Amino acid sequence: MNANTSKPLLLLAFLALATPGGAADSLEFQPGEVWLDTSGKAINAHGGGMLFHAGTYYWYGENKEGRTWLPESTKAWEGSRVDVTGVRCYSSQDLLRWKDEGLVLRAVPDDPAHDLHPSKVCERPKVVFNARTKKFVMWMHIDSEDYKAARAGVAVADSPTGPFRYVESVRPEGQYSRDQTLFQDDDGKAYRIYSSENNKTTYISLLTDDYLKHSGKFARVFEGRHMEAQVVFKHAGKYWFIASGCTGWAPNTARSAVADSIWGPWTELGNPCRGPEAEITFRGQSTFVFPVAGRKDTFIFMADRWNKTNLADSRHLWLPLQFKDGRPVVEWREKWNLSFFAH
Ligand code: GAL
Numbered sequence: 001m002n003a004n005t006s007k008p009l010l011l012l013a014f015l016a017l018a019t020p021g022g023a024a025d026s027l028e029f030q031p032g033e034v035w036l037d038t039s040g041k042a043i044n045a046h047g048g049g050m051l052f053h054a055g056t057y058y059w060y061g062e063n064k065e066g067r068t069w070l071p072e073s074t075k076a077w078e079g080s081r082v083d084v085t086g087v088r089c090y091s092s093q094d095l096l097r098w099k100d101e102g103l104v105l106r107a108v109p110d111d112p113a114h115d116l117h118p119s120k121v122c123e124r125p126k127v128v129f130n131a132r133t134k135k136f137v138m139w140m141h142i143d144s145e146d147y148k149a150a151r152a153g154v155a156v157a158d159s160p161t162g163p164f165r166y167v168e169s170v171r172p173e174g175q176y177s178r179d180q181t182l183f184q185d186d187d188g189k190a191y192r193i194y195s196s197e198n199n200k201t202t203y204i205s206l207l208t209d210d211y212l213k214h215s216g217k218f219a220r221v222f223e224g225r226h227m228e229a230q231v232v233f234k235h236a237g238k239y240w241f242i243a244s245g246c247t248g249w250a251p252n253t254a255r256s257a258v259a260d261s262i263w264g265p266w267t268e269l270g271n272p273c274r275g276p277e278a279e280i281t282f283r284g285q286s287t288f289v290f291p292v293a294g295r296k297d298t299f300i301f302m303a304d305r306w307n308k309t310n311l312a313d314s315r316h317l318w319l320p321l322q323f324k325d326g327r328p329v330v331e332w333r334e335k336w337n338l339s340f341f342a343h
Contacts, residue, residue, distance in 0.1 A: 027096040028335045031282065031317040032305055037090060037100045045088050046304050046314050047229075049126035049181065049288040051136075051160060056091050058160045060127050060138065061287075063088040063103060064311045073146035077248050080308045081145070083107075083118035087125045087138065089161055095292070095300070096337070104162030105138065105155050115142045115153050115169045122153070124229075124287070126182040127160070128190050130211050136160050137211040139192055141180050142169040150176035152194065154212055172196075172205055172214040181288065183232040183262070191262060193230045196220075199246050202227050204262060219263045227255065232262070233289040233299065240328050242272055242301070244285045249308035251280040256328050272321075275332030282332055284317040289328075297323070298341045301330045 035043045045061025052058075063085045070080045087105040090098035105125070108114040116122060121143035129136055135156050142153035152172055155164035171177060172192070180194035190211045196203040202225070205218040227243040234240070239259045245252040256272040259265060273281055284303035292298040299321040306314045319330050320340050333340070 027094070028337045029096070029318045029333075030335050031319055031333065032284075032315045035098075035316050037098045039100060041100065042313075043090060043098055043316060044312065045090060045316075046306075046311075047124040047287050048302065049124075050290040050300075050302070051127045051129065052290070052293050053129050053136075053160050056093060056160070057095055058101075058127065059090045059092070059098065060087055060104070060125050062123055062125065064314060066312065068309060068311045071145050078250075078308060079147065079248055080311065081121070082311045084116060084120055084122045085118070086116070087122070087140070087164070091161065101161040104157070105164040105166065108166075114166075115151070116166055119145055120149075121145065121147065124180050126180070126288070128182050128184045128211060129160070130190075131188060133210050134158070135210070136162075136164070137190075138164050139180060139182055141178050141194075143178065147178070150178050150198075152177040152180060152192065152214075156212065167212065170214065173203060173216075173218050175203065177203070179228040179230060181230050181232060183234075185234070185262065191232070193232050195228050195230070195246075199226055199228060200224055202230055202243070221264050221266050222257070222268075225255075229286045231286045231289050231301075233291070235291075235297070235299070235323060240289075241266060242286045242289065242328065244281065249306040249311075251283050251285060251305075253279050254281045254286055254330075258326070269327045272328045273330050273332075278332065282317055282319075289321055292338065292341075295338065295341060298338065299328075 048061025084107045086103040089101040089104040092098045108116040123141040125140040127138045138155040140153045142151045143149045151169040153169040155166045157164040175196045178195045184190045190207045202222045206215045208215045226246045229244040231242040241257040256269045257266045284305040288302040301319045301321040303317040
């Protein structure tokens with residue numbers, strides 16, 4: 001995506017900003033292209049998620065920087081890696097122009113035992129705001145280089161742009177936890193949804209009121225379906241779900257599902273993607289879906305197009321998500337903006 005490079009585009013955007021509701025309509029999302037931040041650097045926020053807070057969007061993701069290499073311990077499944085540097089955050093009001101807020105959670109290079117040591121794994125960070133404690137709470141997948149630790153890490157901050165203070169990692173419900181996301185319901189309850197039982201089954205755990213621990217209430221869903229990259233969102237009173245299969249950095253077919261309660265029963269609805277390469281999620285893997293504030297029925301699907309030989313150059317794929325015939329549908333678009341939803 002090239003949101004901020006050309007002068008005519010900027011002028012158009014400025015004019016649009018003067019028109020209420022028209023702010024972002026003149027710039028475009030270009031899924032799979034390099035997307036520059038407002039300082040002209042490629043946006044680096046992978047496996048990420050979105051928080052909308054006090055009129056601003058905050059995009060958090062893995063900072064994939066430096067050499068991509070293949071450790072002996074993950075060779076069998078081509079699990080290449082970059083060493084952990086931390087979690088980066090960007091802020092925006094219009095979803096197209098993103099300001100780099102820096103590393104809001106940093107690696108801890110001087111303690112080899114620390115969960116955030118560069119030799120570990122820190123993936124799929126997601127942040128929610130706790131209105132009761134006024135804290136920003138980040139959960140993430142923490143692992144050892146060989147992905148055998150399979151833990152959930154938590155960090156906390158007073159401001160959306162950090163710094164986040166790392167608290168601890170846990171094996172929730174006494175089980176493995178790898179790919180993960182957060183979902184905050186309208187009633188303020190927050191849930192962590194993650195690949196458990198060695199990626200065979202997805203778990204949904206209710207977090208405690210301060211969001212810092214697992215409450216002990218959980219459900220096993222999609223048993224034996226081997227899912228990763230889980231995403232949960234709410235629309236029209238129902239809970240919607242999108243995930244991938246388990247093929248490492250290689251893309252596969254996405255799945256979707258719906259339920260009346262977060263606890264299920266969940267009904268699978270098949271692949272939500274439509275268009276060229278829809279059977280491999282447009283060469284991407286889901287990471288988050290969020291509603292655009294102030295716009296009815298406007299949802300954005302966020303995915304990562306991983307580049308396993310140069311992970312830092314993995315691309316961001318954002319596409320409009322619509323509901324058609326009771327299903328979530330993600331159609332391929334070379335270029336698009338929020339005016340898409342006007343039709
Ligand atoms: C993917 C997973 C990513 C990362 C990768 C490692 O399946 O969704 O977050 O863990 O495997 O190869």
